[in-house]
Amino acid sequence: MARNFSDRGLQRLTADMDPAMLALARRHDPVLRQADPWGRTVGWTSLDISQLPNLGVEATTAESAEEINSLRAFSKLPIRPMRPFVLKAGGQDAARALKCLTDAVYYESAREPELGQEAVAQVVLNRVRHPAYPKSVCAVVYQGAARPTGCQFSFTCDGSLRYAPEPAAWRRAQAVARRALEGHVNKTVGSATHYHANYVAPYWAPTLVKMKQVGLHIFYRWTGPWGEPAAFTGRYAGGEAYISPAILDSLDARTNGLLDPEGQGIGAGRQVTLAVAGEVRTYNVADASASGGERTRVLGTLYAARRKPTPEEVREINRSLAAMEAAQSAPAETAAAPEAAASAPGSVQASQN
Incomplete structure (x- = not known):
């Protein structure tokens, strides 16, 4: 017997079904199948091996990026707060951890509201605890810094560190970093491990759970169980003074690994x-x-991954870090940074080239 499988024909067929039969049919309809319970984007496991996805946009402007970001709604999954992170370290480890976290808060969000700065600090400390990332504050912040692109926090490889901080804004960022290391929790972004500014549209964003926008930054967490607070089982290891070449050249396994x-x-x-x-x-x-x-x-x-850094490149990174620490401890005159450098919120992102 011939069947009419047009939309009109299917509507006529389902009109004769009792509610129980209709519910059973819908349960097995691949078109109406429920979304992934972990909030993963449909097709997130598929890769286009010819080139990195760019959503069909060759050069993304701020306006088009905002439009692209608005196409994907924020997840309705709950945002669960993290346990307080209390830095149990002293001496040089404590001082260096505070310096590196202040670097991230300042260069990534100097012109953001206080809640936005706290959210950036929360992301850094969430990564310290997550099994996928290094186990010291400085190693998390400077992961991938030996790469011309693909560093985890853009200020570490885009030249922002050439500019000295503006003193008042630096003190504000340092206060936020100190509170975070003393156990303050930003509940707004929960277990977020990634973020980007709303005027950019990174290719990795659809592969993560879109959680919340705070100020100019949109925050994301891993999909599935590894995005939940229970997965953050990593322990702080100290050793802030040592960032290995492997960490300086490493990638974020979630977004481009x-x-x-x-x-x-x-x-x-x-x-x-x-x-x-x-x-x-x-x-x-x-x-x-x-x-x-x-x-x-x-x-x-x-x-x-990209090629490994040369010994000369590793030495240059280490020299730059040592110079930053020396400048911070020495009573030298601080030049005012151009406002644009201090106000450029970066993004936690994977290599997009």
Whole structure:
């Protein structure tokens, strides 16, 4: 018997169903299937291996970025507050942790309201506790700083550190950082581990749970169980003075570490099977670089991290950090920073090139 499967025909067919039969049919309708209970975007596990997604926008202006950001609603999942983070360290570790957290609060949100500055500090301390990130404040803040792009906090690799802080704004940021290290919790952003300014539209944003906007920043957390407070089991390890080359060159595993659906990293040399353009294919995960750091791209190959920094680049980063600490402790005259440098809120983001 021929069936009419047009919209009109299906409406006529369902009109004859009793409520129980209709509920059962809808439960098995793939079009009406409920959203992922963990708030993950539909299709978040699919990768376009030809290039990083750009939503069809070649050069995103502030206006178009705001429009793109508005297309995705904030999640209705609850925002659960984190336990207080109390820094149990003394001496140099305590001083360096305060300095690095103040750096992040100042350079990322100097012109934000106090609640926005507290939210940035909360993200840093959330990362210290999350298993996916380093276990000291300075290592979290300067993760990826050896990269020209892809650093976790943009001020560490975009040249902002060339400008000395404005004294009054620095003291305000330092007060926020000190309170955070003494156990103050910003409940507004809960377990957030990522954020970006509302005038940019990073490609990784749809892969995370969109939680809240505070000031100019939109905050996100991991999807699934690893975005819940119970997953933040990492312990502070100290050692603020030492940031290893591996950390200085590392990536955020969640947003650009080539994750599998369960949130685990895929190492170079392994294979991954993906549904690409409706076809299921298997690809090699590689990190092949030619001499001079230029990457050789091979069709059907996924590329993970960038090249490792040279010893000279690592030494330059360490010299820069040492110079910052010396300038902070020495009674030197502080030059006023251009307002634009202090007011440029950065974003926690993965490499987008």
